[in-house]
Amino acid sequence: MQMPIPDAAVMARKARVVERLLGVLPADAVIYEERETKAYECDALTAYRCPPMVAVLPSSTQEVSDVLRICHEEGVPVVPRGSGTSLAGGALPTADCVILGVARMNDVIETDYDNRLIRVQTGRTNLSVTGAVETDGFFYAPDPSSQLACAIAGNIAMNSGGAHCLKYGVTTNNLLGVKMVMMDGEVIEIGGGHMDAGGLDLLGVICGSEGQLGVVTEAILRILPKPEGARPVLMGFDDTVVAGACVSDIIKAGVLPVAIEFMDRPCIEATEAFAKAGYPMCEALLIVEVEGSVAEIDHQLRLIMEIARRHNPVELRESKSAEESGKIWLGRKSAFGAMGQINDYMCLDGTIPVSSLPLVLRRIGEMSDEFGLKVGNVFHAGDGNMHPLILFDANKPGDLELCEEFGAEILKLCVEVGGCLTGEHGVGIEKRDLMHVQYAPADLEAQMAVKDVFDPGWLLNPAKVFPLDASDARRGLALAAE
């Protein structure tokens, strides 16, 4: 994985940049000593590290605007950062950049139950948005696995999903408005307490733009009333094809569960050894959860289990209590930790049409043998979002590279069957160089044209999302313009 050569001219201006930043921020919000900038050298894609030139922690939209205006004038690239939980390297710095962290901006500005919305500063963590409204019976629906730590800013940048998006959608479907600072320091507001745009849907293209169009400092989010209850059923099958057919039949029957999670044998074995959730040893395991009143849940689970029985499950276990529900979810929720016990792992995020599931699982199994690396599959089966976990040994020379090569082959397969490279983690640097697989040059050109409009100098998070050779000329222009 290549990153652009840092701009020596920018780095030579470090002292002046720091001085100017100290002019608009308190001293403790500007981090420029090398031993301290190291704290920002990576996000959750820890294989790649590079301390930034400076890191700043503004406390208000005005301060963000001041920082961006200065960086714009000085020609310094800016890498926005939420909580640094990106698995795709979305917040990886370059040696010539300013990291702009929004962690100090975590206030709830307004809760409005009449209109079912909450306005927050974007440094607030995902889970604490729900935390602010749950005693009043509401919640914020998108629930990425990292929700305890990840910030709304990052959720918006990556258009994060979660286990329950089959029913509730992802971030973009729950975002009503933003306050955003442009690279030149201008503050704009898009959307609000109303629905849909009056003109072009700019909110739609900002969400998921990986911090390349602007820095979102405030967000208006949809909050929803909590369902009366929820309960899962666990089912095991001795064939992944049969499990896939069962998922399809459940959906066709008109039941819309809030979650359908899938685990394959390697993953079941690992989680059993680790969490002892009492899962059956079989080829494929499904956890299907429904919501509603007691009677509604009973009715839906009855329908789902009737469908499952037609597929001869080796196990069919309906949760009868909160305790049993907890046990059913235990293994799934500890799957990543369990795989991590065995070895280092790389978590992929490709999405496939649900109908291609059996084919893709078979091919991954074959490739696992070819590469000599083990894979466990966890999968949001309702929406086709796969999470193959490839095990490797970070201390063994060449193993990371082999693992990345294997991962790339899996992602190419996802695209080949009609899916995509990433369903909820984002492109970042991790999938940047595979963008050619999914998109033709004209498709990438159209996306980069959007960045040209929002950030003509290509200073915001410039070396991400687009293959370096595709964005070279634009980033070069930025350099030449200095």
Next chain:
Amino acid sequence: MQVVTEQELAEQIAGASGPLSVRGGGTRGMAPAGEVLSTAGLSGITLYEPGAMTMVAQAGTPVAQIEAALAEENQRLAFEPMDHRGLIGTQGEPTIGGVFAANVSGPRRISVGAARDFLLGVRFVDGQGTVIKNGGRVMKNVTGYDLVKLMAGSFGTLGVLSEVSFKVLPRPETQGSLILHGLDDARAVGAMSRAMGSPFEVSGACHDSQSGQTVLRVEGFEASVAYRLEQLRGVLNAGGSEMVMLDADASETFWHDQRQVQSFQGTDGDIWRLSCKPSDAPELAAKAGAEAHLFDWAGGLIWLRMAAGTDLRARLGGFDGHATLLRGDTQTKARLGVFQLESAGVARLTAGLRARFDPKGVFNAGLMDAAA
């Protein structure tokens, strides 16, 4: 101009010598100046996987054909797009490309999302005749920028859609509605807000100021619908108004009419569609002084029937939302602008995107260039 393949579409656009008036079924009566470029010839369902809840269709495919195919598998377009012919008094056949290009969403928008939330992927031709694809046919996709959302609701001003892929949902077993009588606008919005804030999954909430009827819809399995309607009655009882239940057939008829804004059909005057924060709706409606108004989306959408030529936006002043002039004569549309952009910053970015996607300015000139 009539084209039957994407390639022909691209060639026609690349070779265009003057402005083009991009048209799906022509049922919106937008008709910007220029030679008509119709997508009606790009027709047909390319792929339908009921078990994956996804469909791919060429842009000119009639909505009726799509809804018929979905009905056979007991599925539907959950965002409930309206048919504009009755309200605007137009002919033609609504197309799926037109639905997404105009982001047309009906009453169920408050519970399931807008047309744009169901659009998974697009193929389109930009102003220079280049074919571009974005998104795909899977439900979760964050690979690169979301131009799918940008195209939804862009009314053909950035590119001409040639193919769309979208998510569909199962058709619920049954439905029922609860009618509250005699509420004024403010109390109606309060009641709709309480209903939407309950866990009983209301999928439609509207209020007719003239008849004083507030209607709430619930859909799902039969026992569940009965249970939730009963629970809702309890939640709303505090208001003390008279309540009546509508059975499945009556409920379906009512919401079919609401979806097409039946009560404004065949009337005179301009029709405006105003998107706002629901709690602002009563005050905005009072300020508008319309001849008639209806609330949908629990108050988040106001349909207004105004004397021809009235500048609604001038009456309202600044507010959280925007007003679209849906039906009016050409002069009024030219004078007031059809769309309302939200701020100067948004207007500048919009102009910038237009200049990049359609540098020669061939598509629907002036259509979305409303004053901020």
